[in-house]
Amino acid sequence: MGAGWLTEVVARARETTPDTPALPDPATLGYEQARDELGTIVARLEAGAGTLEESLALWERGEALAARCQQWLDGARERLTAARGAAAGSDAADAGTDAP
Numbered sequence: 001m002g003a004g005w006l007t008e009v010v011a012r013a014r015e016t017t018p019d020t021p022a023l024p025d026p027a028t029l030g031y032e033q034a035r036d037e038l039g040t041i042v043a044r045l046e047a048g049a050g051t052l053e054e055s056l057a058l059w060e061r062g063e064a065l066a067a068r069c070q071q072w073l074d075g076a077r078e079r080l081t082a083a084r085g086a087a088a089g090s091d092a093a094d095a096g097t098d099a100p
Contacts (some may be wrong), residue, residue, distance in 0.1 A: 005074035026064040038065040 026034060041062040045055060 025059065026061075026068040028066070029068055031069060034065045034072070038062055038069065041065065069085040 029037070041058050047059055047063070
């Protein structure tokens, strides 16, 4: 086998047939959708899903879904940090005023 055999295998795995519905772009999925699909992919891989091509396609999809989940978690962490910062600033401002 030549050096490009893996690239060819992955390219074939990405191809869809008319019977295979196109999967949504991971970037369009919410956290729960991406997490649930990732769980399904992990279960299929652990069960020994089909051919090498199928396994590679599942692995790549899983990587994309995991990255999407991480984006959601990072965004949530940033929002919490910002909310804590705003609350701390508000508390400090309230402590400096003379309330009746």
